[in-house]
Structure formats: C-alpha cells, structure tokens
Amino acid sequence: MTSSQIPPITEADIAEFLVNTPSFFERHAEVLAAVTIASPHGQRAVSLHERQAEMLRDKIKGLEHRVMDMVRHGGENAAIAHKMHQWARDLAAVRDPAALPQAVEQGMRALFDVPQVALRVWGTAPTYAGAAFTEGVSEDVRSFASSLTMPFCGPNLGFEATAWLPDAPQAQSLALLPLREGAIDSAEQPAFGLLVLGSHDPQRFDATMGTDFLARMAELASSALSRLR
Template structure:
C-alpha cells in the first residue's frame, strides 16, 4: 500500500455504517461466506448468554408472534364489546319506538339509558315543545344560557363536573364526578340546527366520561334520542 493510500486509510477509517452499507449492497456476501453466519454470536435479550444468529432470529419471531396474538385478542375483545353495545342500543331504541305516549317518553328514555348502559344518573330536558307538554317537568327549569350552551355543542361533551347547570337536573348532583352532555337537535349528526334539548349522563367515577374518550357512540345515542322526541314538538 502506498504512503498516500495508507494516510487516507488512517484519516478515514472504515465505520460501522460503511460495513452495514457494504453488506446491504452486497446481498451475495453471505452466500460466499456462509460459515460466518453459523459463527455469529449475539447476546440474548432475555439473558446475558451468547446465542447463535438463528436462535436470536427465532426469539425475535416468537416476540413478533406474541405481539400479533395480543393485537388479535384486543381486536376480538373490541368486536365483542361493540356487539354488546350495539345490542343494548337496539334494545333501547326498540323500547322508545314501542312507546305510544309522548308525554312519558323523556322519563322512559332516561330510565332505559340508565338500565341498559349502567349509567348511575341520567337527566333530560326538552324545550320548544308543543303546548300540550309545556307544563311537564322535562320542559321546565331550563335557562336561556343552558339553551345557548346546548346549541353551541357540535358533538357530545365529556369531562369532569365543573358545576354546569345541567347537573341540577339529576337526582343527586353532589355525587357527579364526570358527565356526558348530549345536545338534542333535528337532523343527522353534525347538523347545525339549534338544539331543542339536552341529555345528561353522569357518574361518580371521574374516568367514566373523561375528556379523551371517543364520542361517536354518544353521538348516535343523541341522534336516536332526538328523532324519538320529535312527537313532543
């Protein structure tokens, strides 16, 4: 090796990246040097002992299979939970559709929600109703601010109890730690029509209706409730 090449080699030593790039771009290297693969020893991730490359790869595959199995079990569990929720939602909707007395519908709706979905407290208020129902308890005791707040909600609100007016519609407001507030309005989910009611779900568990939970299911409940209550208007 010439002095210039030697100097260049010293000043620019081969790095691990150089070796990795060479092997990545020379796929037949280990075909020509197959004995090297059998001689490679790596540290086991589960102990300090050295294992062969084949054993290390087998361990990695077992870990990947285990992770996939866990993901599949999570998917199956989620599917089962969704099926249970769907069945309960259908039972709730069926009860509402079979009701023939609009005046009893709000209380029936709240009671069935509490029963089907194990919600400790459920409250409901409806305004702008027909004169025949204007004196009913569900149509009384709602301030203009509460009506404006309901119309401002574009989707169900979930979070901790901050003393909103709506908790006073519940049997035991002091026991509320978290709540879900569902605006009731005409039209499909996402409609910007003014709200004509609020459905309140409450729990003493601060995490039952937390601010990070998804609201798609609650939005469906609100849409069905809004449609069912249309005879009151």
Template sequence: MNSMTDTAVTEEAIADYLQQTPEFFERHAEMLTGVQLISGHGPRAVSLQERQAQMLREKIKGLEHRIMDMMRHGSENTSIANKIHQWTCAMSKVQDLRELPHVVTASLQHIFEVPQVALRLWNVSGAHSGSIYTMGVSEDAKAFAASLTMPFCGPNMGFESAHWLAQPDAIQSMALLPLHDGAMESTSNVFGMLVLGSPDAARFDATMGTEFLSRIAQLASASLSRMRLSPLSLARS
C-alpha cells in the first residue's frame, strides 16, 4: 500500500534511524556530496553541506538581530534610568516647597524632552492652595484620577486634564499619571495628576509599557506629598 500515511510513517522512521545512527554517514560519506537540495535563495540545486551552511548563516543572522535588539533596548533603558536619576536629584535639591511643582514639571519637560507637561494638586496645605497648580480641577477630574490604578497612555480624547496644558489643541497623545500618597495600585489618597502631552500621536501609545511612567508617578508623589494637608486636617475637611 502506497498511501500518504505510509509515506509519512516511512519518512519518520528514516529520520529517526538517521538520528539514532549518526555513523551511517561515516559508512556512506559519498551521500553527503551526492545529495542535491533546492537552495533557499532560488531554484538552483545545492549540495547538502551548502544547504546546511546556508541554514546556519540564516540562524546566525537571526541571532545577531536579536542581540542588536537586546543591546538597543538595554541602552534605551539605561538612558531612561539615568534621566529618572537626574530628575530625582533636581526634586531633592528643592528646599522651598512653593518652588517644587515648577521644578517637577520644568525638569521633567527638559530632561525627558516632553513637549508639554502640566500638574494639578488638591488637598494641599493652605500655604500652597493659591498657586496655579491647584486651580481649575473639577470633582469629575479628581474622581477620574482616583479611578486610575496605573498611568493612562493614549490619544487626546478631550479630557479636562488636557486643558491644563499650555497648548492643548496641539496635543495628539497623552500620559496621565495619578499621584498617590500610598501604593500606586490603590485608588485612595489620590491628591494630584501629572499630564504629559505630545503632538506626536505615537509618543504615548496605548500599547506602550508603563513601568517607567509608574516610577515617575511614584517619585513625583513622594516629593509632592510634602505639600499635602495633614491626615488630621483632611479628616476635618
């Protein structure tokens, strides 16, 4: 019987035999030069050794591409980590808390080359309640910030927070970073939001990872939490 099943089983048996009996080619070395295969780069026939060499070169090329990608991602991550360190140092140097919101936004914009950055805070102490950074925040915006358990990245869909930016009409993509006085995953104790905006629709894409943005939100939260009302004052308000 010469069915397709019989052919497949026979080929499998042959392959299994050759794998388990490598000395077969030592006894029949002439087969290695006599076997002709179709080249992977055209219809011409090549020897078994040449076809193996082609496959090996292709595999090496694929590995080289993977190594280059790993090196590129590693370099990008190192660059971002260095920028976060530089930004953290800038915030740490601030002694007058009235200057802190400006330093947070201006240094973030400069160091990370973000076209537009805005910040809004609420539930801050009386000494800071009259600054621009505390104005124009509705209860809906506060509720939206409290609903975010991680930074939002995506297109400018007309969020209220987009209008905190200097030129909201120029913004195509945004990152919204809720500021928490506690764990990032918690929706309680939200006291502000950082807004990053770009005219590039791909700068803050919805599919991008948010690990570094979460780190930025945590660092900003830790620094700006010094401006908050005390827990006792919050309980009374």
C-alpha cells in the first residue's frame, strides 16, 4: 500500500489512542501543561487542568440542584402523606354513614386545597335513596367510572360528571377518581361512585402529573363510602 492509499488519521483515531494509552501523558507531561482551550465562560484561553476543574464545578453544581429538588419533593410528599393520614382519621371518626360524602368533600377542600369537589355514589342501601349524593348519575357515567383503572387528570373536556361541580364553567382542569371495592386498578370490580375534583388552574391537574397520591385518595374514599352500600 502506497502512502497515498493510507487513510488519514482522524480525530477519533487520536482520541481512541489517548484513551487507550494513558501512559502517553506520563511520558509527555509537558503536553498537558501546554494545552490550552477556550473557556465556556469567556473568550480567554485556559489550561486543560483549569477546564477540567470548571467541568467538575459545573457537574457538582448540577448535582447540588438535583439534591435540592429531591429534598423539596420529599418535603412536599411528606406534607401530603400527613394530610392523607389526617383525612383518613377524620373519615374513620364519622359515625353516620350518610355524613360521609360531605366529609370526603370537605376534606378535599380543606386539607388539599381543591377549589371544587363533587361526589356521587350509586348502588347504595335503600336507606340512602333520594340523597343528594345519589342523584344525577346516568348509565354513561357509571360505565365511564368503571372503565377507569387510575385517576384521570387533564383539561375540562365537558365530561357529564363535570356538571356536578358547584361552578363547572370555571373548572379548567379536572381529576376524576373512580370509587370501587379494593384497589383502584381492579378492573373486574365495577365502580360504585365517582369523585370529581376541579380547579380554575389549567395546570393543577395536568395529564402528565403523577397520580399515586390521587389513587391512594380514591382508595381511602372508597373504603369509607363502602359503608353506604
């Protein structure tokens, strides 16, 4: 092969050689000291050692931000867990089953700062026939609630159940929580109720938000409201 046929050495070749031959810098330490590159924080040139130090500082700063976010989210989750515990205690203390729907709604508004809350339950015992929390439920709503195996979060798309809210036109985002025996994702169990949460803030119940806490809320409400059946 002639010299003209030898492929030129590329930057990738040089990088691979340096990665695979760390002893090169031990034998040629002066190369490291002589190399200068542009600083990302200005037009001045810095040594390779300085650039590495800057990269490490940036990496540490990024890790610090991640730790701060984790601490903040941890604090928020702990606060929500505390409120859920208090809500569960309040529901367990209700002696009259007929007062449970109101207790569920009040807890949502007072503890979790949800502006609008509505609740309907069906398939109740004859004692509660005609109660406000059993009215205005169509077969379509029942089928829709049974089809949900997790909380729905998103914009107000005009769901029929939205009409239960006290000021439905102002609800820009919704969370719809199916109520059923057992776990919320037990698809074989038909829903016996639906909890509707509404907010004027379009981002309050965003479609991309996590729903773990909402699912636990639905299960707690379901457990308490099962006394109406």
